[in-house]
Amino acid sequence: MKSILLIIATVFVAFSPSIAPAQSVEDWTEANLDSLVKLYFDLHRNPELSYQEKETSKRIADEWERVGYKVTRNFGGFGVVAILENGPGPTVMLRTDLDALPVTEATGLEYASTVKVTNEDGSKTGVMHACGHDIHMTNLVGVARYLAAYRDRWQGTLMLIGQPAEERVGGAKAMLEDGLFTKFPKPDFGLALHVAHDIPAGKVGYRAGYSLANVDSVDITVKGRGGHGSAPHTTVDPIVQAAELVVALQSIVSREVKPLEPAVITVGSIHGGTKHNIIGDECKLQLTVRSYSADVRTQLLEAIERKAKAVAISHRAPAPDLKFSEGTPSLYNDDELAGRLSSVFVQTVGEANVEQVEPVMGAEDFSLYGKAGVPILMYRLGSVSQRRLDQFKMAGQTPPSLHSAAYYPDFELTLRTGIATMTNAALNLLPRR
Known part of the structure; x- marks a missing residue:
């Protein structure tokens, strides 16, 4: 047995x-x-x-x-x-x-x-x-x-x-x-x-x-008033605004964020206009924004919105559209x-x-x-x-x-x-x- x-x-x-x-x-x-x-x-x-x-x-x-x-x-x-x-x-x-x-x-x-x-x-x-x-x-x-x-x-x-x-x-x-x-x-x-x-x-x-x-995607549509490229004084040029904004955004990390805090703002895409002699109505930018701390994350996003609106005001342009998406901590x-x-x-x-x-x-x-x-x-x-x-x-x-x-x-x-x-x-x- x-x-x-x-x-x-x-x-x-x-x-x-x-x-x-x-x-x-x-x-x-x-x-x-x-x-x-x-x-x-x-x-x-x-x-x-x-x-x-x-x-x-x-x-x-x-x-x-x-x-x-x-x-x-x-x-x-x-x-x-x-x-x-x-x-x-x-x-x-x-x-x-x-x-x-x-x-x-x-x-x-x-x-x-x-x-x-x-x-x-x-x-x-x-x-x-x-x-x-x-x-x-x-x-x-x-x-x-x-x-x-x-x-x-x-x-x-x-x-x-x-x-x-x-x-x-x-x-x-x-x-x-x-x-x-x-x-x-x-x-x-x-x-x-x-x-x-x-x-x-x-x-x-x-x-x-x-x-x-932390990562966030930001889509910005800079708005203007289109017209003929030979008469820029009759327009509000969104491409000039966008160029100014690209430069302004770089000062956020270099001049507003504490140097010991990692942060990145990259403009990965910019699209505007259709032809050599046409000033268009808008220009689109796509950004990726990166940081570690929650406070710096908030600081970066608020600063991007502030800079975008400030550029529009300086050009007497309509306020830009901003969309924040695809974020993760x-x-x-x-x-x-x-x-x-x-x-x-x-x-x-x-x-x-x-x-x-x-x-x-x-x-x-x-x-x-x-x-x-x-x-x-x-x-x-x-x-x-x-x-x-x-x-x-x-x-x-x-x-x-x-x-x-x-x-x-x-x-x-x-x-x-x-x-x-x-x-x-x-x-x-x-x-x-």
Whole structure:
């Protein structure tokens, strides 16, 4: 009788996914890398823009559901929420973004995207995962598979987020407004990674405190009174106003903001007029505005409005139209969580492969989960091989940045590092009791 029970127990252990024989994350990733690379190629070839991630969302939801997660689809748009409960303990949220960019790929890779879409103005553009979200998704599928297979190694609740519209900084807001932290458990910790074009593959970077910036988009329509270019005295020239405004805006950061406070105002687009000898009725400007503190953010936006109105008054022109949009707050990495997980990263990839990085003025709406009261950490995942970085340096070039049509990651080493660091971080935050 004892021998029969022993045989039954042995068979149960062998076939139970929740108590599979122990295997390190690194060994598991190596054994499963081919299937993950296949997924990565498929995601890279089939990118979808913000708010259009229907098939991408379905693919990620299917992957998580297949390994045992309870999946909610189309949450806050094309968002995905996957829950795996594994006894009492903390709730840890792991997040990936889903969307791609309106960039025509120029990498020349065999698996390059050939997807094209038609813009609202009738023009066509390519679509590309130029910001590495395909790596982020593949990474979190790998992490999800491992943690589902080895439930004996952790305890608590896993919450996986597939977030749409990160590039338009609207996806996190939509999911939160749809009740992310009321319809599902509010996480005790939130974790995400982002590829970096300037950190070697195999390494990770982290920073406690401010890591990414407040970002706002500002559209300004400068108004005038059109007429013939030969008689400017009969007009109110909006292009002259716009030129004056571009210069005036630069004095906000240099003369109004405290020098120790980071701030950027960039005029990225200016359009006005139709022909050489015509003074038009208006000129349009598009700005990106970046900072870290909430006070400086408010100061910058108020100053932009003041400068725009002042220029109009000085030209006896109608008041300009200003539209503030696509804003997201700065990303603040929880100090305690950053310290805790940096030790995990060192244990995983070695001290030489973990570095403290400087804050940058880019934006990420992952910050909104932190603003909702969740301690968060977004760390940076090296994605370009040291060999390629050395080649760029020898040629006197900088490596293609994120959002570049020429950017691509060295995906195998990048995935190995991402899966190992994120999985071990989750295991640390969800310890067995």
